[in-house]
Amino acid sequence: MNNSIGRVVATEKRPNTPHEFHFYTSLDSPVGIGAIVRVEANARGGAGPTIYGIVTEGFAYTEVDPDSAFEPGELSWRDVRLYTANVLRHIPDEPLQPVPMGDVFMATPEDVNKALRMDAFLDKSSNTAIPIGIYRNGGMEAPIYVDADFLMGPEAAHLNITGMSGLATKTSAVEWILASLFQHFPEERGSIAAVCFNVKGPDLCFLDLPGEVDAEDQRMYDLLGVPAEPFKQTHYYAPYTAKGVTLNTLRTNEELLHNVSPLTWGLREVLQFTEVLLTKDDVDAKADALIDFIAENVVDSPFSDALLSQSYHVSSFADLDAWFKDLLKGMEKANAQSWRTHHVATIRKVRNRLSNISTRCAGLVTDSGHVSDLPFGSFQDRGLYVVDVANLEEDAQDLVFARVVSKLREHLERRDLGVKHVIVFVDELNKYASNEGPETYVKKMLLDISERGRYLGLVLFSAQQFRSQVHKRVVGNSGTSFFGRMDGDELTMPSYYVLSSSTRTKLASLEKGQLMVRHPHFTQPIFVRFPRPAVMRGRDGAEKYPQSVDITLEMAVYRDLVKLDPKLSYTAVADVIAGQEEKEVIRARNLTLQERPSDVLSFFRGRMRRSVQSGDAKKPQVAALQQVSDGNPYGF
16 A cells, blocks of 8 residues: 655755655654655666755645646635655665655655664674663654663764753753763763753752652653662762851751761862963963972971971971972071072962962862862762853863863773773863854864763753854764754854754744754754653752851761761760861861761861860750751651
């Protein structure tokens, strides 16, 4: 039975080519922009070629019905629908000829697999198909897959998402793709993890909590073979606030602290990234030479000099400042204008710039040298690591991004990170990799990842509102691209002229959960739908788990230490803190968190330098808390 919906047509003004053809259909045909069709070419003496295409343009005409009378007033008219389709695939591939006349059919799920060349990696022997969404047309649905070799490497890599803020569901798309990857990435290709930078609000702060999934979304999850559940192995990292008491994140509710860890660095971790924090105006060639000398000869090495009053072993910003003071004092006594070829003005300038880092990045960079970092070397397979920098200043955000990505690259080069593949998700690419402005350290790192990261297993997932304003080498090296609802002004840029006017119009009006996808296996962009991520939305999480405010020093320290020893009581911690200066308490807490001793309370007490006799200090009021039988207000 011939269930064709129309026939291929061609005229002198609208000829068919090997890459484009035209066909007419009836008014009730389910054809629309983005529909995939199949052409069965007519041939003499046997079957002709099969051509698959995707509809990119549609036209409507009115013409005189040739069967009507031609007397005036007796003419009847009929509507004609004409569509233009771009060719997706010829079978056989050779010879490549203009699309011949033939019947046109709506694509079946099997046709979709062939048209998009997904049959090449849907084969069980390949096992690299990653579901990304569902193609719909009329009553037909077909899962759409991308090839893991072209998403995660080594053939190609990287994913870029473009769309309007709040309407394109860029963050939701990334959450969905990560869930699909974690479920379907073949184990024989190696382990996989993701590091996500939360750069705005609560977007990524509740990925380990379940969200609402309606019946339609659940049906899509089942069809695509992905469990509708939150991420199981999720770890959060955030710097402290400037005072160093509580973490600088929206995820401070006591019910969510079990997988939140501090992110703090000292002198040795920051010194190699001074280029991120200091501009060329701050550090010229002379100052840069002094910084290199300090990094190679002074930090973490015994150092002595005739102008110094003592030998130094610099391991923190506080030690470095003491070293600078002693050196400048010695130069002043000796009436010396330079030291080891470095002029005194350069030394003063470098001291000022370096000492200012711990102030500008307070909470992230510590004077004491305390380090609490991501678990480089012990990343978990299918682990999700979220670094919350939404509340940090721009300089501190740049420092976090630069150092974390650099460490990932170093460990992947040595093959000792703990996993073979790492996805790095960065939002707001218009800010970090703009095609205008200076060549910042962060921009150079993004370019390096996009061009060489796939050979190491380092893959960039990025998102932005305006693709045209992102550095061409970053988006150009993204093997797969998603486009959500687009801004009209963005669609007028020359890079979108390869799309038909109808496709651009559709892009400007896409619904949430709908994307246009470009992938190396797809010769033309296609439209897909994806389900709502099965995680709690940022706004919902912020309302359900409000931030803890006005936390006392005792409670903040208790929350940190009880993670190391669940049997620890609030009363015992408060007794140790009683009468101590806040700075000393924070220092002792940081040392305890860094060492992770077996006897947490004894270690914490031993690192405290008392400034007031314990008998003279007034103990905090804990009567209400002592009413709890175990002395633990949270039941740990």
